[in-house]
Amino acid sequence: xxxxxxxxxxxxxxxxxxxxxxxxxxxxxxxxxxxxxxxxxxxxxxxxxxxxxxxxxxxxxxxxxxxxxxxxxxxxxxxxxxxxxxxxxxxxxxxxxxxxxxxxxxxxxxxxxxxxxxxxxxxxxxxxxxxxxxxxxx
Numbered sequence: 853x854x855x856x857x858x859x860x861x862x863x864x865x866x867x868x869x870x871x872x873x874x875x876x877x878x879x880x881x882x883x884x885x886x887x888x889x890x891x892x893x894x895x896x897x898x899x900x901x902x903x904x905x906x907x908x909x910x911x912x913x914x915x916x917x918x919x920x921x922x923x924x925x926x927x928x929x930x931x932x933x934x935x936x937x938x939x940x941x942x943x944x945x946x947x948x949x950x951x952x953x954x955x956x957x958x959x960x961x962x963x964x965x966x967x968x969x970x971x972x973x974x975x976x977x978x979x980x981x982x983x984x985x986x987x988x989x990x
Contacts, residue, residue, distance in 0.1 A: 865986075876963050883955045884928075888913065888921055890956035893930065896943050897953050903940050925949070 857863045873887065880890050891911055896902050908918045922943065925931040930949035933941040945953060968976050 872967060876960070879959045879963055880956060883952060883959065885952065885956055889925055889930075890953075890960065892921065892925060892943070893945060893949060893953040893956055894960070896931065896945055897950070900934070900942055900944060901936060902943050903936070904943060907943060 877887055880887060885893075888911065892907055895907055895910060904918050904922055905915070907913070907922075908915060913921065922931065926933070928948075929946055930952055932944050932946055934944055936942050968979070971979055
């Protein structure tokens with residue numbers, strides 16, 4: 853019965869995304885991080901001028917969701933905030949945040965290597981550009 857759906861690219865993409873994000877979530881849970889939290893740590897690394905609004909724009913996270921996300925990271929001791937000017941604050945990694953970022957990077961890199969290993973070698977170089985064309989429709 854699902855054969856007709858398996859031929860539809862939107863259905864296949866949704867199923868693949870759900871499966872891959874579930875797998876990445878399980879791997880990141882071993883270091884007590886969610887995907888969005890790991891993404892913030894990877895984005896903020898080695899920067900001292902990233903604001904919450906910039907993080908939200910890059911990761912496509914609404915302001916209402918950014919506040920609790922950054923709050924969890926701050927309570928966990930992974931980030932801190934530093935005034936940039938009179939109205940903006942930079943989000944910075946703490947020493948523990950740098951350590952957790954390195955762990956998240958290793959997990960994510962292994963996950964992505966495993967993901968690409970599932971793709972036929974002749975299609976690997978085209979996967980990311982093809983996916984990017986779907987969500988960066990300008």
